[in-house]
Amino acid sequence: MSEDKTAQHPSAQEYLRKILVAPVYDVAKNTDLNYMGSLSDRLQHDVWLKREDQQPVKSFKLRGAYNKIANLSADAKQRGVITASAGNHAQGVALSANKMQVKATIVMPETTPDIKVDAVRNFGGEWVDIILIGRSFDVASGHAQKLAAENGYTYVPPFDDQDVIAGQGTIAKELFDAKRDLDMVFVAVGGGGLAAGIAVYLKQLKPNVKIIAVESDESACLKKALDSGQREPLDKVGIFADGVAVRIIGEETFRLCQQYVDDVITVSSDEICAAIKDTFDDTRAIAEPAGALSVAGIKKWLNLNKPEKKLQIAGILCGANINFHTLRYVSERAELGEKKEAIIAATIPEEKGAFRNFCEILGGRTITEFNYRYAPTESAHIYVGLKLRRSEAELQEVLAELNQHNIDWFDLTDNEVAKLHVRHMVGGRVQNLANERLFSFVFPEYPGALMSFLNTLGMQWNITLFHYRNHSAASGMVLAGFDVPENELDDFYQHLDQIGYQYKDETSNPAYSFFLKS
Missing domain, CATH: 3.40.1020.10 (Biosynthetic Threonine Deaminase; Domain 3)
Structure with missing residues (x-):
C-alpha cells in the first residue's frame, strides 16, 4: 500500500487512537445504556439500548460532526465549513460550529420541513447561515460542493470521512466501558459511518463480539455492496426511514464494514414501526424510524437464528428526530410489524346476513378493521383487519377455515398499496x-x-x-x-x-x- 493510500485508509490501530482522543465530550454526552426488560423477557435474551436520543441534537450525528471540525487546522476553521443535509447531520454541524465559533454554511433542499430548518437555526445561532435551494438533496449537495470550492470552505461529510467515523466510534468506547460481556451489537446503517466506527473499535478490544448491521429493505446499500463485492448505487431508496435513505455506501465506511461487520440484516417498514413501539414500551423514548432499526434487527435476527445460549445484546437508538404526524402511520402499522394483525381481502355473497356468517367463521377473533361498500352484483368484496394472538400460525388457521367454507381470500398483510391507499378507498369500483x-x-x-x-x-x-x-x-x-x-x-x-x-x-x-x- 502506498503512503498516499495509507493516509487515505488509516489502520485499525490508528482508528483506535483517533477514537480514544476524540474531543467529542466538549459538546456530546456519554449516553445511558438502558436494559429493555419487556423486550428481553419476550425474546429470552438480555437486550440493552444505547440512548443516543439523549444527545443535545437528539442523535449520534453530533459526535462525528464535532470531531471533524475540531480536527481542522486553525486556518481551515478561520475559512469556515459547509455541508448539505436536511436532517440530523445538519443539526450536529450547526451545534458544533456554534460551540467552536466556526462559521458554517448549511445547504438544505427547499422541501426541508420548517421544523428542521428552525432546529438548525436554533442550534447554530449567529455562526450558521442556511441556504435553501432545489427540491432534492442532490441539488443541495451539488450547490454546497460548488460553494466549498469557490470559497475555500471545508466540506463536512455526513459519514464517509475518517474523523467523522472516529467521532461516531466513541459510542463503542462507552459501550465497552459500560458492559464488557456483550455478545452482539446491532447498528443501523445508512452511509455506514456509525457501523464502521463502532465495529473497528470493538473488534480491536473484543474480537469475538458480533457486529450486525441493520438496514431498511428500502435502502439496503451495504447489503448490495457486500453481495457484489463493490460499492454500487441503488436504483431507488425508500423514504420512511429517511435517516438511512442513502443510495450508495461510503468508500471508507464500506472498507471498514466489509472487514469488521459480521452480518447484515434488512427489515421492513412495518418491522421498524413495531420496533418504535417496543422502544417506547420499554424506555418511553420515541425513536425516529432510523433510530429503531437496531431493535427491529435484533428481533428479526433472533427469530431467524433462534440461538440456544442466552445472549447479551446491545442496540443503538441512534436518533429521535421524528415528525409528530409520522406517529399516526407508525401506530397504524406497528401491529402488522409485530405479526399481531393480518389484512385479508375476502369475497362473500352480496346478501343479508353474509357478514354475520363471515364473523362466525372467524370464531370470535377480534376484527380491527372492516371496509365494505354495496355493489349490485352477486358477490361482495370485503377488506378485513384481524387481530392475531398467536402470530402467523393463527393466520394460517383462519385461512384454512375460510377455505373450508369456500370463501375466496387473498392475504394483503404485506401488500403496501393495500395498507397505504386501498384501505381508504374500498367501494370505488x-x-x-x-x-x-x-x-x-x-x-x-x-x-x-x-x-x-x-x-x-x-x-x-x-x-x-x-x-x-x-x-x-x-x-x-x-x-x-x-x-x-x-x-x-x-x-x-x-x-x-x-x-x-x-x-x-x-x-x-x-x-x-x-x-x-x-
Whole structure:
C-alpha cells in the first residue's frame, strides 16, 4: 500500500487512537445504556439500548460532526465549513460550529420541513447561515460542493470521512466501558459511518463480539455492496426511514464494514414501526424510524437464528428526530410489524346476513378493521383487519377455515398499496373502464407540492382514480389511475420517465383487482 493510500485508509490501530482522543465530550454526552426488560423477557435474551436520543441534537450525528471540525487546522476553521443535509447531520454541524465559533454554511433542499430548518437555526445561532435551494438533496449537495470550492470552505461529510467515523466510534468506547460481556451489537446503517466506527473499535478490544448491521429493505446499500463485492448505487431508496435513505455506501465506511461487520440484516417498514413501539414500551423514548432499526434487527435476527445460549445484546437508538404526524402511520402499522394483525381481502355473497356468517367463521377473533361498500352484483368484496394472538400460525388457521367454507381470500398483510391507499378507498369500483392503469408515486413534499405534481403529470391522459397520502413531512404518496388505451402505452411510460418522479405500475396488484378495478 502506498503512503498516499495509507493516509487515505488509516489502520485499525490508528482508528483506535483517533477514537480514544476524540474531543467529542466538549459538546456530546456519554449516553445511558438502558436494559429493555419487556423486550428481553419476550425474546429470552438480555437486550440493552444505547440512548443516543439523549444527545443535545437528539442523535449520534453530533459526535462525528464535532470531531471533524475540531480536527481542522486553525486556518481551515478561520475559512469556515459547509455541508448539505436536511436532517440530523445538519443539526450536529450547526451545534458544533456554534460551540467552536466556526462559521458554517448549511445547504438544505427547499422541501426541508420548517421544523428542521428552525432546529438548525436554533442550534447554530449567529455562526450558521442556511441556504435553501432545489427540491432534492442532490441539488443541495451539488450547490454546497460548488460553494466549498469557490470559497475555500471545508466540506463536512455526513459519514464517509475518517474523523467523522472516529467521532461516531466513541459510542463503542462507552459501550465497552459500560458492559464488557456483550455478545452482539446491532447498528443501523445508512452511509455506514456509525457501523464502521463502532465495529473497528470493538473488534480491536473484543474480537469475538458480533457486529450486525441493520438496514431498511428500502435502502439496503451495504447489503448490495457486500453481495457484489463493490460499492454500487441503488436504483431507488425508500423514504420512511429517511435517516438511512442513502443510495450508495461510503468508500471508507464500506472498507471498514466489509472487514469488521459480521452480518447484515434488512427489515421492513412495518418491522421498524413495531420496533418504535417496543422502544417506547420499554424506555418511553420515541425513536425516529432510523433510530429503531437496531431493535427491529435484533428481533428479526433472533427469530431467524433462534440461538440456544442466552445472549447479551446491545442496540443503538441512534436518533429521535421524528415528525409528530409520522406517529399516526407508525401506530397504524406497528401491529402488522409485530405479526399481531393480518389484512385479508375476502369475497362473500352480496346478501343479508353474509357478514354475520363471515364473523362466525372467524370464531370470535377480534376484527380491527372492516371496509365494505354495496355493489349490485352477486358477490361482495370485503377488506378485513384481524387481530392475531398467536402470530402467523393463527393466520394460517383462519385461512384454512375460510377455505373450508369456500370463501375466496387473498392475504394483503404485506401488500403496501393495500395498507397505504386501498384501505381508504374500498367501494370505488366503476364499470366500463377497460383501459385503466394504476400507478403509485412518491414525490418530495413542500407547500404546493401536490398541485405541482398534478401540473407535471399534464392533461394528456384522464385521471380515473386518485388517493394522496402524506405520512411524513418529507414525502407525498399518491395512488393514481389513468385511462390509457393500449396503443398509447409506450407514449405514457415515456412521459412518466421524463417527469422524474419515482413510480411503480400497480395495475396487476391484487388489492386493486379486489376492490377498485373495473
